[in-house]
Amino acid sequence: MVDNLKRKLFSLLLLLFVMVVIGLLKGVVHIPLVNLLVKENQVIINLRLLRILAAILVGSGLAVSGIALQAVLRNPLAEPYLLGTSSGAGLAAVIAVILGISRIYMPLAAFLGAVLSIILVYNLAREGGRIRDRSLILAGVIVSIAFSSVIVFLVSLFGDQAMHEISWWLWGSLQVYDWRLLSLVSFPVILGIVVIYIFSQDLNAISMGEEEAIHLGIDTINIKKILVLVTALITASLICICGIVGFVGLIVPHIMRLIVGPNHKVLIPTTCLAASIFVVTCDIFSRTLFAPIEIPIGVITALIGAPVFIILLKKGNKKL
Amino acid sequence: MKTLLKIDNVSAGYYREDIIKGISLEINAGDFMGIIGPNGSGKTTLLRLITRVLVLRRGRVYFQGLDASQMNLKEFCRQVAFVTQDISTDFPFTAMETVLMGRIPHLKRLQFETRRDMEIAEAALLETATINLKDKRIDELSAGERQRVIIARALAQEPVLLFLDEPTAHLDIGHQIQILDLLKRLNRCNDLTIVMVLHDLNLASAYCNRIALLDKGIIFKEGIPEEVLTYQNIEAVYKTVVLVDKNKITGKPNIALVPGEKV
Numbered sequence: 147m148v149d150n151l152k153r154k155l156f157s158l159l160l161l162l163f164v165m166v167v168i169g170l171l172k173g174v175v176h177i178p179l180v181n182l183l184v185k186e187n188q189v190i191i192n193l194r195l196l197r198i199l200a201a202i203l204v205g206s207g208l209a210v211s212g213i214a215l216q217a218v219l220r221n222p223l224a225e226p227y228l229l230g231t232s233s234g235a236g237l238a239a240v241i242a243v244i245l246g247i248s249r250i251y252m253p254l255a256a257f258l259g260a261v262l263s264i265i266l267v268y269n270l271a272r273e274g275g276r277i278r279d280r281s282l283i284l285a286g287v288i289v290s291i292a293f294s295s296v297i298v299f300l301v302s303l304f305g306d307q308a309m310h311e312i313s314w315w316l317w318g319s320l321q322v323y324d325w326r327l328l329s330l331v332s333f334p335v336i337l338g339i340v341v342i343y344i345f346s347q348d349l350n351a352i353s354m355g356e357e358e359a360i361h362l363g364i365d366t367i368n369i370k371k372i373l374v375l376v377t378a379l380i381t382a383s384l385i386c387i388c389g390i391v392g393f394v395g396l397i398v399p400h401i402m403r404l405i406v407g408p409n410h411k412v413l414i415p416t417t418c419l420a421a422s423i424f425v426v427t428c429d430i431f432s433r434t435l436f437a438p439i440e441i442p443i444g445v446i447t448a449l450i451g452a453p454v455f456i457i458l459l460k461k462g463n464k465k466l
Numbered sequence: 467m468k469t470l471l472k473i474d475n476v477s478a479g480y481y482r483e484d485i486i487k488g489i490s491l492e493i494n495a496g497d498f499m500g501i502i503g504p505n506g507s508g509k510t511t512l513l514r515l516i517t518r519v520l521v522l523r524r525g526r527v528y529f530q531g532l533d534a535s536q537m538n539l540k541e542f543c544r545q546v547a548f549v550t551q552d553i554s555t556d557f558p559f560t561a562m563e564t565v566l567m568g569r570i571p572h573l574k575r576l577q578f579e580t581r582r583d584m585e586i587a588e589a590a591l592l593e594t595a596t597i598n599l600k601d602k603r604i605d606e607l608s609a610g611e612r613q614r615v616i617i618a619r620a621l622a623q624e625p626v627l628l629f630l631d632e633p634t635a636h637l638d639i640g641h642q643i644q645i646l647d648l649l650k651r652l653n654r655c656n657d658l659t660i661v662m663v664l665h666d667l668n669l670a671s672a673y674c675n676r677i678a679l680l681d682k683g684i685i686f687k688e689g690i691p692e693e694v695l696t697y698q699n700i701e702a703v704y705k706t707v708v709l710v711d712k713n714k715i716t717g718k719p720n721i722a723l724v725p726g727e728k729v
Contacts (some may be wrong), residue, residue: 217557220556220557222556345575347575347576348575350559350567351567351570354557354559354564355550355554357514357519357550358550358553360519361517361543361547361548362543362567362568362623363539363540363541363542365539403557407563408557408563409559411578
């Protein structure tokens with residue numbers, strides 16, 4: 147199994163490398179491969195590299211969070227934004243715009259909004275010492291709806307300016323132009339992915355049912371809490387630099403489950419790479435399809451992701 | 467005879483009321499024990515509290531002389547396995563992957579299964595005659611096949627004590643006998659102590675060397691089948707008239723239902 151995993155990882159890594167190189171070359175200005183390392187192109191290449199790194203971070207972070215939540219909640223529809231992070235972050239951003247807070251602090255406001263909404267959802271779902279799956283999902287949905295309504299309310303009161311400022315948020319954007327912000331965000335995201343991978347064996351057992359997992363010696367109550375909080379941290383961190391990139395966290399895990407199977411020890415590392423390839427590719431399309439106009443990344447992930455998934459599902463004729 | 471598990475005056479429940487109201491029971495090494503009783507008498511709850519899914523409100527469970535609630539859960543699960551009625555999952559694990567999960571209590575975090583773990587899992591599949599289903603997804607198996615795969619997973623845990631909750635609930639008589647014969651063989655040949663909840667009194671009579679009859683959260687009667695399965699006990703607990711005679715082949719009590727009669 148380990149050899150098989152290594153082979154899969156190697157081919158995915160190779161594909162990711164190819165896509166990264168294409169991503170560096172393509173854009174509003176096309177750079178031929180031979181000029182990749184020429185000094186005049188340095189500025190453009192650096193900017194594109196930043197975007198690509200953001201794409202890799204977003205792809206792997208969201209997809210691995212999706213895997214963890216789907217297993218922990220045993221719900222194939224679970225996705226990273228389920229716990230209200232997106233609307234919490236959106237609301238905080240709108241409030242920040244209305245209060246006239248400098249754009250530099252927008253990511254911080256979004257992060258705080260996301261964290262606050264998770265704390266709210268988590269506490270709503272808590273009964274005694276444990277969190278119930280169904281309550282967690284319900285609380286997440288309700289908080290999301292409530293916050294979204296407040297966003298629309300505020301936008302209709304304060305007009306287009308607020309809407310304009312946060313519109314990139316709702317469909318996601320990989321326009322990260324600050325190395326420091328990206329490295330700051332990469333820290334909790336990478337740490338979170340590592341933590342989830344450490345629990346991959348437990349995720350296997352939990353996905354068979356909570357009691358089943360207890361019978362295999364797994365402390366489900368605490369592991370569930372840890373994993374819910376870790377996925378929330380990953381999502382909150384990503385959301386403050388890239389907004390909401392839909393579909394990746396929901397669909398890429400399913401696609402990879404169809405290809406490599408549900409064993410999390412294999413699923414997590416392969417999905418990390420596959421989701422990175424997916425988002426890097428989507429980003430290339432988003433920049434080049436109607437250049438110089440940029441299509442929001444969330445639109446592309448949905449437009450490419452949905453048909454690919456349907457084809458795989460029909461071809462494999464397998465259950466989710 | 468060595469006492470493997472000692473249940474000492476335990477009580478537990480889900481809401482305010484206790485479902486189990488002070489049960490004491492000893493399970494000896496080598497036992498093949500049946501737990502019977504009407505719906506809601508606490509059979510499944512008793513298994514859940516012994517296997518630490520449910521927290522005790524009063525009393526203690528001792529496993530090999532140690533307080534089970536103080537044992538490390540993984541350590542406990544290396545010796546005690548549990549087979550549920552049926553599992554349903556949205557995740558398409560294969561039979562082999564499912565059985566390998568039985569090795570989780572023996573593995574460290576992040577440790578991949580070794581050659582030896584694979585061999586143990588394959589032996590468990592062979593033992594339960596499911597080796598040919600190895601690469602099939604468990605949601606594609608029939609109820610009887612899936613039940614055998616779940617038993618194989620429990621065997622892969624290499625337990626000394628195995629609990630089963632109505633392992634024959636969804637099975638036809640052919641498959642019921644197949645599963646119980648398998649368990650009997652494991653009990654005899656592998657020294658596996660077995661405790662299971664059964665609904666069918668005749669199956670309990672035919673296979674178990676000891677039976678505990680539960681009623682309203684307490685043990686109504688406990689002992690060998692001949693002592694427990696009397697018409698007085700059954701009529702008192704199940705509130706239904708039965709005729710008890712001897713099974714011509716096994717010599718064990720045979721329970722026949724009498725339609726239309728009220729106690």
